[in-house]
Amino acid sequence: MKKQLMVAAIKDGTVIDHIPSNKLFAVVNLLHLDRMTSAVTIGYNLESQELGRKSIIKIADKFFTDEELNQLAVVCPNLTLCIIRDYDVVEKRTVTLPDELHGIVHCTNPKCITNNEPMKTHFHVHGDDRNALKCHYCNTIIKLDKIKLVEIKN
Amino acid sequence: MEKRSLVTIADHSREKIEYLIQMAEEFERHPNRRLLEGRVVATLFFEPSTRTRLSFETAANRLGARVIGFADPKVTSGTKGETLKDTIMMVSNYADIIVMRHYLEGAARYASEIAPVPIVNAGDGANQHPSQTMLDLYSIYKTQGRLDNLDIFLVGDLKYGRTVHSMLNAMYHFNPTFHFIAPDELAMPEIYKQFCRDHNIRYVEHTDFNADVISGADILYMTRVQRERFTDLMEYERVKDRYLLKLDMLSKARPNMKILHPLPRVNEIEYSIDDDPHAYYFEQARNGLYARQALLCDALGISLDEIRNDKTIIS
Numbered sequence A: 001m002k003k004q005l006m007v008a009a010i011k012d013g014t015v016i017d018h019i020p021s022n023k024l025f026a027v028v029n030l031l032h033l034d035r036m037t038s039a040v041t042i043g044y045n046l047e048s049q050e051l052g053r054k055s056i057i058k059i060a061d062k063f064f065t066d067e068e069l070n071q072l073a074v075v076c077p078n079l080t081l082c083i084i085r086d087y088d089v090v091e092k093r094t095v096t097l098p099d100e101l102h103g104i105v106h107c108t109n110p111k112c113i114t115n116n117e118p119m120k121t122h123f124h125v126h127g128d129d130r131n132a133l134k135c136h137y138c139n140t141i142i143k144l145d146k147i148k149l150v151e152i153k154n
Numbered sequence B: 001m002e003k004r005s006l007v008t009i010a011d012h013s014r015e016k017i018e019y020l021i022q023m024a025e026e027f028e029r030h031p032n033r034r035l036l037e038g039r040v041v042a043t044l045f046f047e048p049s050t051r052t053r054l055s056f057e058t059a060a061n062r063l064g065a066r067v068i069g070f071a072d073p074k075v076t077s078g079t080k081g082e083t084l085k086d087t088i089m090m091v092s093n094y095a096d097i098i099v100m101r102h103y104l105e106g107a108a109r110y111a112s113e114i115a116p117v118p119i120v121n122a123g124d125g126a127n128q129h130p131s132q133t134m135l136d137l138y139s140i141y142k143t144q145g146r147l148d149n150l151d152i153f154l155v156g157d158l159k160y161g162r163t164v165h166s167m168l169n170a171m172y173h174f175n176p177t178f179h180f181i182a183p184d185e186l187a188m189p190e191i192y193k194q195f196c197r198d199h200n201i202r203y204v205e206h207t208d209f210n211a212d213v214i215s216g217a218d219i220l221y222m223t224r225v226q227r228e229r230f231t232d233l234m235e236y237e238r239v240k241d242r243y244l245l246k247l248d249m250l251s252k253a254r255p256n257m258k259i260l261h262p263l264p265r266v267n268e269i270e271y272s273i274d275d276d277p278h279a280y281y282f283e284q285a286r287n288g289l290y291a292r293q294a295l296l297c298d299a300l301g302i303s304l305d306e307i308r309n310d311k312t313i314i315s
Helices: A021-030 A066-075 B014-029 B050-062 B084-092 B107-114 B130-144 B162-174 B190-198 B233-239 B271-275 B281-299 B304-308
Strands: A013-020 A040-048 A052-060 A079-085 A088-095 A100-102 A122-126 A132-135 A141-143 B040-045 B066-070 B097-102 B119-124 B151-155 B177-181 B202-206 B219-222 B258-260
Touching: A013 A021, A021 A040, A021 A052, A021 A066, A066 A079, A066 A088, B014 B130, B014 B162, B014 B281, B014 B304, B040 B050, B040 B084, B050 B066, B050 B097, B050 B119, B050 B130, B050 B281, B084 B097, B084 B107, B097 B107, B097 B281, B107 B119, B119 B130, B119 B281, B130 B162, B130 B219, B130 B258, B130 B281, B151 B162, B162 B190, B162 B219, B190 B202, B258 B281
Parallel strands: B040 B066, B040 B097, B097 B119, B151 B177, B151 B219, B177 B202, B219 B258
Antiparallel strands: A013 A052, A013 A079, A040 A052, A079 A088, A100 A122, A122 A132, A132 A141
């Protein structure tokens, strides 16, 4: 069978590749793609040598900030991002979970100072397998799959 | 002046803990000085805690400092909706150091990040209470002559007890063996047992509390089993009297064994024990004064050498 690109190319914008298919909708929600006015192409359950099944998102005329990209790393630690300008990949980067997260994740402890004072949250990645976050202020530990994200105001 | 806030004992190395203990020893020898004359200490108690506040204010007063602050959060602008940041920034204009008790967890860390003056954490919710830990360590050192290689038995509410959790964080430098004695509902949480395993700290868990179980203790650290911690009150009724220390349970105790308690006590230590040589909880509270004198001076950048060469001692 002939291998071919199953999702159309875009002129300018961002391509997010290697999304594990079970995380696709988390990424869609995180980036508020449902509110996007430009063209968004989503490929779901495509064949992938690395992941078995992967998903891919192409967003025309949209370039993300570091703050938005850090959020992605919290849900999917190993995404590949391509920045496209005039049909060419001008930058390729892998999103990885930073050691510290500022203002990205809510603390789940209602008695934490961050939930009671107008201030940014601050978490440190915790554990040998880096699968949890520890609140810098109240020391609450939250597993990555239980986190609640701070909404980014556009 | 270097700004040196105290948020948690976990920030301190073994050397720093030993240094602070030596400082506390100096203050025990001569508690009355004019070392802090001309300084203003603010005690901000967003949550009432008479015992801790009196101890800090006595420490400041005996060193010649002036004390400002509030003991009752109802009189502050916090009730008018003022943020913690605004209160801290305002008081920083007046005081050289802020001793703060707050009901929210992480409040002390946050205050230390925004304040231009040092913050001393006098308890932030269920999180940290480092001056209590420091006086516990000083009491252990004074009664045992060392902090290394001790058998420390923690009894009662090990689930919510902030003092016992801080004890694990502070003692891990000193190769202790811990014994956790608690009902299942109030057992030491897994996260702290994991901490022990990660740092090669030995621990043994018990649900029985009797003369044989505590016969190997150097330190018997009692805490209160509080009714409001239980979701099942039947369970509370069943276990509440199982963790009371009675005089006859001391029959097999080591001669050097001392009983500590962060106080207030309700009924968990029989009153007849107060006169027993193993009882140490009232002296422990007095040690809090010297430990807090050390913490205030250290936060203000006053060194052990300066305290040893201090010419302001009042006989």
